[in-house]
Amino acid sequence: MNTRELVLDMLLSLEREEDYSHRLMKAVLDKYDYLDSRDKAFVKRVTEGTLERQLELDYYLDSRSSLSVRKMRPLIRCLLRMSVYQLLYMDSVPDSAVCNEACKLAAKRGFRNLKGFVNGLLRTISKEKENLPLPDEEKEPVKFLSVKYSMPEWLVELWQDEYGREITETILKGLMEIHPVSLRLPSGLSDEHRNVLLSRMESAGAKLTVSRYLPYVYLLTRGEFSSLPGFEEGLCTVQDVSSALAVEAAEIGETDFVIDVCAAPGGKSILAAEKARAGKVLARDISEEKICRTEENIRRMKAENIETEVHDGTLTDEELVGKADVVLLDVPCSGLGVMGKKRDIKYRVTRESAEGLTELQKRIVRASVPYVKPGGTLVYSTCTIHRQENEDMVRFITEVLGLEPVSLTGVLPKSLLGEKKHLQNILCRAGEECGIGLTDAQRDACIQLLPGYMEADGFFIARFRRKK
Template sequence: MNLRELVLDMLMELEKGKVYSNILIRNVLDKYDYLPAKDKAFIKRVTEGVLERRIQIDYVINAYSKIPVEKMKPLIRNLLRMSVYQLLFMDGVPDSAVCNEAVKLAAKRKFQSLKGFVNGVLRNIARRKEEPAPDKQAHPIEYLSVTYSMPEHFINDWMKTYGEERTEKMLQAMLEIHPVTIRLKESLSAKEKEALFLEMGKRGIGAEAHPYLPYAYRLSHVDGVRNIPGFNQGLFAVQDVSSMLCVECAGIREGSFVVDVCAAPGGKSLHGAEKAGKTGQVLARDISDAKVALIEENVRRQGFNNIKTEVFDALEYDGTLEEKADVVLADVPCSGLGILGRKRDIKYNMTQEMLSQLPEMQREILSTVWRYVKPGGILVYSTCTIRREENEENAKWFLENFPFTAEDISGKVRQIPQAETAVEGFLQLLPGIHETDGFFIGVFRREL
């Protein structure tokens, strides 16, 4: 098994933009699960690293190549990218091995005539080991774009909204290693928790309590989620704390009827079902069989029997739910810019045209699902993005057009810094500022 060739093929596939990186990486690692942990870690790190640092890597290659990256043969372009990543960011891999293996791969894949070109570019970069970058004072946007591998149009937007200092903190956080975050079942006893963490420790997995919620933990040294003790037994769900906070702020109680209109993969539905208890029920819907299958898989694993799943488009009105729900969860499709640290390919695939269309679609969903909330009930609007157009502006529009008032959630997020807007019914979580993904939560109560 040639690990570098496998990574090269993965990068070639990802460049087509037809598959998400997290899904491709998971599928490849599952297929080659027999490989040693060290080899699987190499495949994952190089593939994710190239995506994460692609703009910076291309800038470096262009500084040492007479042929611009965008004009190279796709195979040569991706071969150089993965090799430069190893040269610049993986000290444990000898430079000579990186260069030699790249030359061999070029020849093996029928690019014998370009062996010298590949060798020359890589050895020049290896000799200098500097990372050329634009001048920060003269070209601040380009500097941030190259240094943190983020398209300039996103940085322009964030600078206008959040300012330069906060924007750079966010960019830094998006490049940091993101631990696996889990939500323990709240029904677990202290003895059961102790036994679970003891078993994790035996497998070399570290567990650290998250400061925001008592049942949230960050795990380190994880070799595949399915290999974590307790996963198959349904003792926990893998979920970011921002998503957990969404359910916390909803105020779900024993006996509540909850409708989750865009539920896949089901984390909030499962969390809501636990809070609703035996006398409550959650209706978890999403738009396709594949998405609902994800929810059902998690429901089975965690053993809940108070969740009903359905394939249903949130844009379609369902008269049978008129004023029936105590809580409606509307975690709507969004640009995903708050989770770029986890889903690295979003920043390359999300176009300005796509961005411009999202707020209108989100408003269409809200215009439909608000009617399911009973008088006095709660609607939670959430996204995993950091764009005002999809977040604060949509929340303001909703309150101006429908019979709802903003719900003060400050009592539910006391432990979170820089959460002043919670009294106004919403919270914008930012990477680098908060210990979560970028996420927006708006909580609205229907008037009586």
Template structure:
């Protein structure tokens, strides 16, 4: 018997929230994974990869669709364009998924979502894409080509090229598209790094020390963060290493009063509060109640009292 809701339908829901309704991608994905905790780990990994991959490569995906569809992406119905976008990501970047499965499942999803009359259009576009994907011609203009290949807006590339040479810009773009480990910062106000490592390993998490900072770790092998009791208890914060380095550079003195005026979701603010060792105060601000709500959630989880 078919499942009432499959992974591709869940991906479509997330893409609709993010692309059509301006929901933050990490919020939409996190909420969805929390909602569907009962799914198999492989199914949840598929949802994460296709969602993030489609969003990261969307400029390129839309360019490819324009090669094989007479209807421009912006003219398509929102549900159809996002079914096609996630399908093209699978065709181009997921060799483990057969092209026939991508096409067939996309057609089924089109019908399930009430767009049966368009199933022929979806099937035709995807089968043409699958056949012709290897011969896709990219723009001749160097900046436009980089923009499409790396899904980076041209205005950003022109700013970079005003400061760096082409080779450096290509290295930056290549790095952006590399899969990166999740980095976490130990909440040293609650436990030592060694204690955190032991706790994570008992939860089945693969842990590696990070070469840049003594309190940073790279983690992998877990299902999702909300499923880790160590995360729920505030024993660590998920934070990019470059964000942690901000706290190192700021290097606040104990007793300082610090204001972070663009703080959500609060990673750097909490890091600075930890560095004050229970002294001083950090005031974390942002533009909306939604954003400050995210900060407050992390304050409550991490258990720090010298931050508001």
């Protein structure tokens, strides 16, 4: 199988928005499981790198091509992007091989007449790759950051308005860094059993680094998680530390009844069930497909105190009003915090679609607040970096729906809260709005995790209590 052709077909599929990159990558690598590990690594690196750097690659191509990237045939456009990525970011691949293989693929796929165009453009970029231009940083500061970090200009503007330039550039750098898979071990595993499991994984070739926030979360920097010892046995699951922190923020008791309103794929529900060992977790989501994925993970992790149901989160279930000790509310969001892992999100989301999500979020929150019993806890979370979906929702939940903000001090790790304080100091020094329009109590009840500053996805967590 021609690995470059696999990459080309995936890029074409993603351009047609037939699937999301992380799901398509898994499907393709599963289908061609017979490929050796080096070929799989090449396919993954080139596909993900081309997606991540797409705006930058297009800028360079436009600067050296007589035909704009936008007007190129889709196959030629994708072929040139993946080839330029190899020229600029993969020193192990000879430039001559990149150019020759691109020409062969163009001819094979019915574009023999464009071989000369492809070859000439790639060889020009190869010769000039040390001196390819970026926009003028002083004259076009937003465009400069947009091209350098391959981020749509509207997102650069959004974050600069909310955080200022220094923090925005650090976020952009953080999103471009390598994002290892996070593995969560059972929270109640003894030190002895944890060490034995980690030893088995490392003997199988895995390289693991413990999270600086939670002792049961590890970053997998080498190895394939699904083939690790303990995975099929339910001794570990894929879950980012930010997601686990949202559960930690709830301070779930052993006998608590927990409702996870938007549960798929089940990571928070399973961790909640480990904490509510003598209690119960109700995991709900809007479709059979989402619940099926959740149930697969529940079965593998052997979480017996979880019940699953299909339910539309915008509708209040009257039978559950006032019943829950804890409600977990990880609402649908724009996903701007996980673009480092789901690289095509930034090309699909728009300012209008991100802003439009807040109405759906408010409907889900409004329908879910009644489940919280007097004195009970609600944790609101998203995997995005967007004030309208995060801090503005804190105000909505407290000022409109009447819940009390509850401080995260003493609940989340001191090191993480220290990093939050550091960010606030940077904002204040830059003359930005330190409190983002929140009261002290509201600000203490929430945290925005930011790539580049925290060792986590971009994630937002807020904790509330229903008044007695």
